[in-house]
Amino acid sequence: MPARPTPPAAPPPLTEPVEDYLKAIYELETRSGAAATSDVAQALRVAPASVTGMIRRLATQGLLDHVPYRGVQLTDLGRRAALRTIRRHRILETYLTQVLGYAWDRVHDEAERLEHAASDDLIERMSAALGHPTADPHGAPIPTADGRVDERTHRTIADLAVGETVRMLRVSDKDPELLRYLAGIALQPGVEITLLSRAPFDGPLTLRVADGEPVVGSTLAAQVLIEPLPARNAQRAVTPTGDRNTTTDARPRSARKSAR
Amino acid sequence: MPARPTPPAAPPPLTEPVEDYLKAIYELETRSGAAATSDVAQALRVAPASVTGMIRRLATQGLLDHVPYRGVQLTDLGRRAALRTIRRHRILETYLTQVLGYAWDRVHDEAERLEHAASDDLIERMSAALGHPTADPHGAPIPTADGRVDERTHRTIADLAVGETVRMLRVSDKDPELLRYLAGIALQPGVEITLLSRAPFDGPLTLRVADGEPVVGSTLAAQVLIEPLPARNAQRAVTPTGDRNTTTDARPRSARKSAR
DNA sequence: GCCAATATTTAGTCTCGCCTAAAGATTGAG
DNA sequence: CTCAATCTTTAGGCGAGACTAAATATTGGC
Numbered sequence: 001m002p003a004r005p006t007p008p009a010a011p012p013p014l015t016e017p018v019e020d021y022l023k024a025i026y027e028l029e030t031r032s033g034a035a036a037t038s039d040v041a042q043a044l045r046v047a048p049a050s051v052t053g054m055i056r057r058l059a060t061q062g063l064l065d066h067v068p069y070r071g072v073q074l075t076d077l078g079r080r081a082a083l084r085t086i087r088r089h090r091i092l093e094t095y096l097t098q099v100l101g102y103a104w105d106r107v108h109d110e111a112e113r114l115e116h117a118a119s120d121d122l123i124e125r126m127s128a129a130l131g132h133p134t135a136d137p138h139g140a141p142i143p144t145a146d147g148r149v150d151e152r153t154h155r156t157i158a159d160l161a162v163g164e165t166v167r168m169l170r171v172s173d174k175d176p177e178l179l180r181y182l183a184g185i186a187l188q189p190g191v192e193i194t195l196l197s198r199a200p201f202d203g204p205l206t207l208r209v210a211d212g213e214p215v216v217g218s219t220l221a222a223q224v225l226i227e228p229l230p231a232r233n234a235q236r237a238v239t240p241t242g243d244r245n246t247t248t249d250a251r252p253r254s255a256r257k258s259a260r
Numbered sequence: 261m262p263a264r265p266t267p268p269a270a271p272p273p274l275t276e277p278v279e280d281y282l283k284a285i286y287e288l289e290t291r292s293g294a295a296a297t298s299d300v301a302q303a304l305r306v307a308p309a310s311v312t313g314m315i316r317r318l319a320t321q322g323l324l325d326h327v328p329y330r331g332v333q334l335t336d337l338g339r340r341a342a343l344r345t346i347r348r349h350r351i352l353e354t355y356l357t358q359v360l361g362y363a364w365d366r367v368h369d370e371a372e373r374l375e376h377a378a379s380d381d382l383i384e385r386m387s388a389a390l391g392h393p394t395a396d397p398h399g400a401p402i403p404t405a406d407g408r409v410d411e412r413t414h415r416t417i418a419d420l421a422v423g424e425t426v427r428m429l430r431v432s433d434k435d436p437e438l439l440r441y442l443a444g445i446a447l448q449p450g451v452e453i454t455l456l457s458r459a460p461f462d463g464p465l466t467l468r469v470a471d472g473e474p475v476v477g478s479t480l481a482a483q484v485l486i487e488p489l490p491a492r493n494a495q496r497a498v499t500p501t502g503d504r505n506t507t508t509d510a511r512p513r514s515a516r517k518s519a520r
Numbered sequence: 521g522c523c524a525a526t527a528t529t530t531a532g533t534c535t536c537g538c539c540t541a542a543a544g545a546t547t548g549a550g
Numbered sequence: 551c552t553c554a555a556t557c558t559t560t561a562g563g564c565g566a567g568a569c570t571a572a573a574t575a576t577t578g579g580c
Contacts, residue, residue, distance in 0.1 A: 117373040
């Protein structure tokens with residue numbers, strides 16, 4: 001039995017907790033600019049000391065850089081791994097809602113477990129079956145297989161001026177109760193929203209959504225991301241809802257670098 | 261914060277290794293009548309000592325009974341858990357082939373990972389989307405959600421008499437190479453098989469399958485399970501392929517206990 | 521610029537599954 | 551019936567990933 005030369009020594013696949021850490025750190029990093037130990041601990045519902053230990057391990061594996069008492073930063077390797085997991089999660093969420101009839105407040109937990117078990121092949125088949133969607137049911141952009149994603153930041157309903165009309169873009173997938181509430185007032189990605197009035201001192205806002213006029217608190221308002229309406233006489237031929245959340249790479253290579 | 265009375269103290273969900281052990285033990289038990297430590301070790305590619313340790317843990321959890329140096333036997337609880345995992349596995353395999361276009365030699369590994377992550381809800385949605393199939397792509401019967409399954413044993417091609425015509429029922433899902441080979445000679449569940457001739461001393465068999473006449477070795481022949489052709493003028497109204505592998509419980513409750 | 525509050529890390533354990541090596545039980549050949 | 555070959559179990563460890571308690575670093579208020 002001749003010992004095979006062990007060609008490039010395949011890197012062992014990441015464990016489930018490792019994927020969760022990378023995903024959480026990625027999200028903290030892009031959202032708040034930095035990822036503190038305690039933030040990661042809170043996101044993963046784990047003791048801070050556990051985070052310190054895991055961070056040391058991830059650093060030795062070249063997935064992130066760690067300056068003690070300062071914080072962590074994903075390396076390219078770590079970021080790619082995080083985006084791979086996020087892609088899986090969002091394609092799974094989309095598939096579960098579009099094909100299997102899940103309500104949008106029920107897909108998060110399911111996707112959270114499946115994202116660690118599904119093969120790349122399965123994810124790509126699901127993506128193809130969906131026509132390669134660029135956004136999940138909550139409006140979050142789906143990273144491409146080669147790890148690119150639209151990371152632009154957006155305004156929220158809380159930032160609206162009275163009388164302004166915009167389109168709902170996105171909301172977090174993590175709070176089922178919020179999602180059910182939003183569905184109840186017809187607030188879902190793609191719908192048009194007009195701010196009719198706002199009470200002073202961070203008070204409730206009155207919106208026009210579809211044919212309703214829901215009144216929402218400022219906390220909720222700050223969680224709903226929006227985008228401008230498309231130009232009135234669309235010069236770029238796009239479908240009304242198909243264009244939101246287009247990742248930079250979903251467009252042909254020739255068209256890149258122009259946006260952002 | 262009043263300490264909630266902790267109602268019935270929900271049993272913690274089984275871990276992935278535990279599900280794998282129960283599944284392997286179930287299969288050894290129903291196939292060979294008993295499950296020896298070393299058989300389990302071989303099935304799970306784990307050291308025998310590890311099996312002893314795990315078995316002790318499973319016994320304390322009431323999932324199986326263990327007589328040292330003798331063997332193990334699943335309790336009702338353990339059998340139910342095993343069948344739940346097997347149901348998941350087989351529905352997943354069916355879904356992957358029928359809906360997502362997987363080849364039948366590629367579904368085993370994928371299902372093996374997903375079966376631990378999918379919720380009951382997901383599995384039932386997939387089952388419904390498939391019209392509640394009773395057999396997986398390899399012909400294995402799918403246990404019902406309440407844990408019943410057709411456990412009848414069957415003859416194999418190796419048992420055929422020359423000139424006999426039967427229907428292929430089932431083959432193991434675990435050997436991709438075998439599955440590809442079978443697909444190449446049109447051997448798949450549901451097809452009719454006639455034994456044209458057999459060489460003496462356990463020699464190769466010549467079959468008629470579809471419009472081919474493949475010659476197969478006795479090892480392969482012993483792995484392909486068969487069933488009798490349905491009665492010529494079917495008195496029970498059944499679809500030709502729909503009746504194979506019907507679990508005892510797929511029929512209305514009123515019809516149970518009659519078969520077997 | 522000091523000190524207290526807060527954040528982070530270290531130190532020491534724990535459980536789960538796995539391993540190897542060695543000891544003990546069973547079985548079958550003669 | 552006995553002994554060697556073959557299980558099976560015990561003993562002792564290891565790595566991942568979590569925890570608590572205690573030590574240490576940073577920061578913000580004054």
